[in-house]
Amino acid sequence: MNNQFRKPTAEVEEEYSEVEEAPQPKAPEGSATVFFKKLFTEGVVSKEAATEMLPFLVFLCVLGMIYIANSHMAITNIRNIDKLTKEVTELGYEYKSLKADLMFKSKLTEVAKKVDTLGIKELIEPPKKIIIDR
Numbered sequence: 001m002n003n004q005f006r007k008p009t010a011e012v013e014e015e016y017s018e019v020e021e022a023p024q025p026k027a028p029e030g031s032a033t034v035f036f037k038k039l040f041t042e043g044v045v046s047k048e049a050a051t052e053m054l055p056f057l058v059f060l061c062v063l064g065m066i067y068i069a070n071s072h073m074a075i076t077n078i079r080n081i082d083k084l085t086k087e088v089t090e091l092g093y094e095y096k097s098l099k100a101d102l103m104f105k106s107k108l109t110e111v112a113k114k115v116d117t118l119g120i121k122e123l124i125e126p127p128k129k130i131i132i133d134r
Helices: 009-018 032-041 047-105 108-116
Strands: none
Touching: 047 108
């Protein structure tokens, strides 16, 4: 089986020996500049295509910034909600303790003790009803 498009190896070696390449400065491997130079010079992405994609890239960047800002605002709101929830529970506890204090202080015996210092005494006999005939 013979491949008609493949040149014999001897011809290929002759072509490579005839062409002398000028030494090219080598950039460090893995650098981003080498990647972008190869990307644009080897024809994968042309400069025209890159400039046409620029508005879309700007749109994606703005969309990313909005996403990050939304995330920060959501975290801030969650923290505020947690803080207000704790404050509401503390105020609920304070309300219940003050209500219990008021109930205790409004008992008949407690009121009698407080007003005893003013000279007012508790009634021993029941109050009398005044009836007026007309």
